Structures are given as structure tokens and as C-alpha cells.
Amino acid sequence: MQTPRELHFGTEIILRAEQLAGHSDDPDGLTVAYLTRAHQTAGAEIAGWMIGAGMQVRIDAVGNVIGRYAGRQPDAPVLMAGSHFDTVRHGGRFDGRLGILAPIVVAQHLHERGERLPFHLDVVAIAEEEGLRFRTSFLGSSALTGQFDFGWLDQPDAEGVTLRAAMCAAGLPGTEEAIAACALDSRRLLGYLEVHIEQGPVLLERGLPLGVVTSIAGSVRQRVVVTGVASHAGTTPMPMRRDALVAAAQMVLAVQRRCADPRDAAKSLVGTVGMIGVPEGAANVVPGRCEFSLDVRAADDATRDAAVADLEAEFAAIAARCGVQVRCEQTMRVPCATCSPPLMRRLAECIEAAGLPVFALASGAGHDAMMMTRITDVAMLFVRCGHGGISHNPLETMSADDADLAARVLLDFLRRTAAQVGG
Numbered sequence: 139m140q141t142p143r144e145l146h147f148g149t150e151i152i153l154r155a156e157q158l159a160g161h162s163d164d165p166d167g168l169t170v171a172y173l174t175r176a177h178q179t180a181g182a183e184i185a186g187w188m189i190g191a192g193m194q195v196r197i198d199a200v201g202n203v204i205g206r207y208a209g210r211q212p213d214a215p216v217l218m219a220g221s222h223f224d225t226v227r228h229g230g231r232f233d234g235r236l237g238i239l240a241p242i243v244v245a246q247h248l249h250e251r252g253e254r255l256p257f258h259l260d261v262v263a264i265a266e267e268e269g270l271r272f273r274t275s276f277l278g279s280s281a282l283t284g285q286f287d288f289g290w291l292d293q294p295d296a297e298g299v300t301l302r303a304a305m306c307a308a309g310l311p312g313t314e315e316a317i318a319a320c321a322l323d324s325r326r327l328l329g330y331l332e333v334h335i336e337q338g339p340v341l342l343e344r345g346l347p348l349g350v351v352t353s354i355a356g357s358v359r360q361r362v363v364v365t366g367v368a369s370h371a372g373t374t375p376m377p378m379r380r381d382a383l384v385a386a387a388q389m390v391l392a393v394q395r396r397c398a399d400p401r402d403a404a405k406s407l408v409g410t411v412g413m414i415g416v417p418e419g420a421a422n423v424v425p426g427r428c429e430f431s432l433d434v435r436a437a438d439d440a441t442r443d444a445a446v447a448d449l450e451a452e453f454a455a456i457a458a459r460c461g462v463q464v465r466c467e468q469t470m471r472v473p474c475a476t477c478s479p480p481l482m483r484r485l486a487e488c489i490e491a492a493g494l495p496v497f498a499l500a501s502g503a504g505h506d507a508m509m510m511t512r513i514t515d516v517a518m519l520f521v522r523c524g525h526g527g528i529s530h531n532p533l534e535t536m537s538a539d540d541a542d543l544a545a546r547v548l549l550d551f552l553r554r555t556a557a558q559v560g561g
């Protein structure tokens with residue numbers, strides 16, 4: 139017996155994702171960087187939806203929006219469900235947001251039916267995951283897990299605004315004490331569940347709407363700075379140049395070569411240079427400095443770390459040949475994270491009960507869930523990504539039917555968890 143409301147979870151999710159995409163830093167594509175105006179109005183919209191779903195809302199010191207659909211008892215344990223609402227530049231409208239909207243519409247359904255759970259359902263809209271504005275990543279979930287690096291506070295964005303100043307401008311305290319107080323009490327947590335668009339083509343190619351995530355690949359990220367000598371483009375003979383960009387270009391090719399090694403293909407090794415720049419470069423100046431980003435991931439830490447070590451050695455050799463200097467600064471290191479087997483089994487039961495085959499897969503993309511594994515049991519539900527599996531792109535898409543199935547599985551998961559908790 140289904141109420142009409144229940145039939146429309148998917149449509150409701152798609153509509154809200156479209157509405158949320160109306161908040162953007164850039165009119166030409168969905169861009170929501172940490173603590174910008176669009177970021178703050180998006181957070182406020184989410185808070186409003188949480189209140190509409192019968193939740194009490196609080197915003198913590200880093201801007202995470204946390205809605206509680208209160209359990210029957212005030213001292214009940216807590217099940218968390220959530221994901222992030224910031225985006226990459228010109229990102230998709232479901233990345234992160236699906237994991238916020240699905241539990242909100244499910245909570246609203248419970249609220250409308252007057253159905254209470256023996257635990258608090260805390261839906262967390264995580265303020266920052268993508269690291270677009272500051273050289274941080276998992277900022278929101280770092281605060282939730284007590285892993286926030288206070289050194290980040292003095293880091294400037296591209297405009298020279300420090301993280302601390304950005305927080306204060308957004309009305310957040312910006313103090314270490316307040317940020318430390320964001321840490322959740324792990325003793326009260328039953329677990330953390332993240333529903334996320336797959337961001338890849340695996341489910342699509344197999345014709346499956348949903349998948350259970352087994353583990354999440356951890357990334358190592360570096361900022362690589364190559365220093366040569368800036369000199370006149372017209373008067374410096376080619377053999378006498380110390381061109382930082384020419385050296386960096388060879389390093390980029392080295393990343394491609396090393397990470398495409400077929401011996402590491404089974405370990406899902408991937409390496410990417412996503413940003414490269416010549417600060418204060420000019421058409422008539424030989425580049426004296428070049429900076430680029432490096433991101434390396436694999437299904438296990440050892441494979442990844444071996445590739446990073448090889449690359450650092452290769453970069454040093456290239457720098458020596460080109461007469462330049464190279465410095466690699468690690469900006470992020472996240473270990474691979476494993477999902478909880480009992481929670482994976484419960485998710486699988488829900489998928490089976492929905493009449494779907496159970497399919498398990500690893501995640502090559504990092505997610506807030508991997509931070510949460512440090513304090514609680516984690517499960518992740520992947521939802522099929524349309525358009526060939528493209529994500530971090532305006533073409534990212536998902537069907538209302540798939541969103542609907544994800545929400546139903548989530549609802550079933552809550553009820554099965556309730557049966558386990560009892561009370």
C-alpha cells in the first residue's frame with residue numbers, strides 16, 4: 139500500500155536539485171564555492187526544506203547544515219545521512235546534493251505519516267568537499283570528525299581572503315574552539331549513510347540503477363612548483379633557457395605514462411594534472427615559474443604511494459635535465475576507506491527487496507563517507523549516472539526513476555535499522 143506521495147520521491151528530488159542549482163557563483167554554469175553568496179543561499183534553501191520536513195536545524199561553525207528528524211526518545215542514538223552541497227567549477231546538480239535531498243524527502247514522508255524512528259535521523263548538508271576555493275578538501279567532514287587542520291585558517295583564496303576571514307564574513311565564529319566543537323560524538327552514532335551519483339559509467343553499462351559501495355579510493359594530492367629563470371623571450375637563446383613550463387610539460391607527460399602502466403590497471407591507478415599555471419606569465423617572457431596540481435588514486439594505498447614515489451623521482455630527474463628546481467607539496471592524503479560489512483548487507487537486502495539485483499563496486503572518487511569511516515560505520519549507495527556516466531560536468535544527469543528507487547531503498551534502510559535498534 140503506497141501513498142501517492144511515496145510515488146513521487148524521484149520527481150521531488152529532481153525538482154529540488156533543479157531549484158538548488160539556481161544558486162550559483164557563475165551564471166554560465168553551476169559553481170558553488172565554499173562560503174560565497176551562492177553557497178550561503180543554497181545552505182539556507184536546504185535548511186528551509188529540512189524545516190518543512192519536520193526537522194530541527196542547526197548550522198555548525200564551518201557551515202554544515204544539520205537537520206534532525208527527532209527519534210521517539212530524546213536520548214536516542216543517531217543515524218546520519220548526508221553529503222556535500224558545494225560543487226566544482228561548472229559541476230553537476232546531483233553530485234553531493236542527491237545525498238542531501240533523498241534523506242530530506244524521505245524524512246518529509248515519515249513526518250507526513252507521523253512515523254517516528256527509535257533513533258534520531260540527522261541529515262547533514264556538508265558545506266565543503268571539493269576544495270574549489272581553498273586548498274582543502276573534505277573541510278566539512280573534517281570538522282565533523284574532529285580532523286580539521288587549523289593551519290587551513292590562514293590560507294588565502296585566489297583573491298587573498300583567508301579561510302578565517304571568509305568564515306567571519308559569513309557570520310561564522312572562525313575560531314579554533316568553535317570548529318573543534320563541530321566534532322560529533324561517535325558513541326552516539328549508529329552509522330553514516332551517503333547516497334551519491336556514481337560519477338562513472340559502471341552501473342550505466344551494466345543496466346543497473348543502484349550499487350553498493352565496498353570501499354573508497356584515497357587520493358594523494360600535491361601542489362608542484364617548478365622554478366626556473368624568467369628571461370626575455372627575444373634575447374635568451376634556446377640552449378640557455380631555464381623554462382619552468384617546458385619542464386612542467388614533461389612532468390605532466392610523466393604522470394600520464396606512469397599511471398597508464400597496464401600492470402596497475404587492475405588496481406584502478408589513475409593520475410591527473412587538473413590545474414597548471416604560469417603565475418605572472420607574459421607572451422614575451424620565458425616562464426620562470428610554473429605550478430600544477432597532481433592527483434593520484436588507486437584501490438589500495440600501496441599502489442598509489444608507489445606511483446607517487448616514482449613520480450617524485452621522475453620530476454627530480456626532469457628538473458635536473460632542464461636546469462630548474464622542483465618542489466612537491468602534499469596538500470592532501472586520504473587513506474582508502476572500507477565500508478561496513480553489516481551496513482552493506484542491510485543495503486543489499488533493501489535493494490533485493492526492491493526487486494533489483496545486488497551489485498557491489500569500489501568508488502574511485504573520494505567522498506565525505508571516507509572521512510566518516512574514522513568515527514563510525516559507513517555505507518554508500520551509488521545511483522546510476524546518465525550521459526555515459528559523466529560527472530563534474532554540466533551534462534551530469536540522473537533519471538527521476540533512479541532517484542525514486544534510491545529514496546525507496548533509503549526509506550527501507552531506515553525501517554530495517556529501526557527494527558534492529560528496536561524501541
Ligand SMILES: [Zn+2]
Pocket residue numbers: 222233234267334505
Ligand atoms: Zn560528490
